[in-house]
Amino acid sequence: MQVVSGIQPTGNLHLGNYLGAIRNWVKMQDDIGDDGQCLFFLADLHAISQPHDPAELKRTTLEMTAALVACGVDPSRSILFNQAQVPAHAELQWLLSGTARMGWLNRMTQWKDKAGKNREGQSIALFTYPVLQAADVLLYQATHVPVGEDQKQHLELARDIAQKFNNDFASEDAPIFTLPDPYIPPEAARIMSLRDGSAKMSKSDPSEMSRINLTDDADTIMKKVKKAKTDPEPLPSELEGLEDRPEALNLVGIYAALAGQEKSQVVSDFGGQGFGAFKPALGELLVESFAPITERFRELMQDREALDAILAQGAAKAREKSTPTLDAAYKALGLVRG
Numbered sequence: 262m263q264v265v266s267g268i269q270p271t272g273n274l275h276l277g278n279y280l281g282a283i284r285n286w287v288k289m290q291d292d293i294g295d296d297g298q299c300l301f302f303l304a305d306l307h308a309i310s311q312p313h314d315p316a317e318l319k320r321t322t323l324e325m326t327a328a329l330v331a332c333g334v335d336p337s338r339s340i341l342f343n344q345a346q347v348p349a350h351a352e353l354q355w356l357l358s359g360t361a362r363m364g365w366l367n368r369m370t371q372w373k374d375k376a377g378k379n380r381e382g383q384s385i386a387l388f389t390y391p392v393l394q395a396a397d398v399l400l401y402q403a404t405h406v407p408v409g410e411d412q413k414q415h416l417e418l419a420r421d422i423a424q425k426f427n428n429d430f431a432s433e434d435a436p437i438f439t440l441p442d443p444y445i446p447p448e449a450a451r452i453m454s455l456r457d458g459s460a461k462m463s464k465s466d467p468s469e470m471s472r473i474n475l476t477d478d479a480d481t482i483m484k485k486v487k488k489a490k491t492d493p494e495p496l497p498s499e500l501e502g503l504e505d506r507p508e509a510l511n512l513v514g515i516y517a518a519l520a521g522q523e524k525s526q527v528v529s530d531f532g533g534q535g536f537g538a539f540k541p542a543l544g545e546l547l548v549e550s551f552a553p554i555t556e557r558f559r560e561l562m563q564d565r566e567a568l569d570a571i572l573a574q575g576a577a578k579a580r581e582k583s584t585p586t587l588d589a590a591y592k593a594l595g596l597v598r599g
Contacts, residue, residue: 264293265441266286267301267394268329269308270305270343272321276475286334287332287333301334302342303325307394311375311384327558331555336575341572346572346576361392399441403439423436423437423441426593430593450517455485456470494509496531496536498528
């Protein structure tokens, strides 16, 4: 197995990022063992498809690197790098642009959502974003790509591009690209805002009380949990009793995800108790779970050289791994390289 996955380098990492995505990366790394390899990258080239602050992008790329390592991504077992240090990503995107079709890209729902009504005012990079995504995975002969519902269409596009390129420029018994299959990770916990159980936990929420940040200390975590929005009813003993109680369900879901339990087990254990008892238990579990991650994250953020070295070493491995595929694509297209 060759597993490839990328993540946008955003700041203010929070509990939702950890339980929703990063923890699954660590599990993939551990599960794949010696039977394959994981390549995880910071999608900084994707980040410039929309307006951005260059200084902030540089900072958040290092911050995300520190967060991934602190959460358990091991650079000695997985290849961890940022796109910008591996020019082959951009090169292959251009080579694939002759194969991708405007009609395919026009059908991308994320393009429609992000562009809105002002499509003419959007960058070309936003429109061709899925072609770069295809290059990201095809470059490394990925066999599996972790996908959620919002990325299935993009993986299908990558397969379409790979299939057409192979048909047009390669022989049937010697294809240039592997067609990647979706890897459906274990169901990720969907973490909602501590102030609104109907909205996802987000760094863009103006209220700091809406999220547990990776950098929050123990006192801050306990304070946020105790002030989290709830209702006056005690917890039920059956999961069905949480219907139409989104804030209560969210807190139970967080506890279950951190404790490695089913939500039904959590309500069975705490059924009949009020939030005056449940919130301190949840806060203590959060503090216990986040303490080693936060400590390691802060250590890494104080060592810029270590972070630069992690990315440089990962990029060197990625460049080496990408070379045969890129060379084959150039040759198949009849392009002469120096």
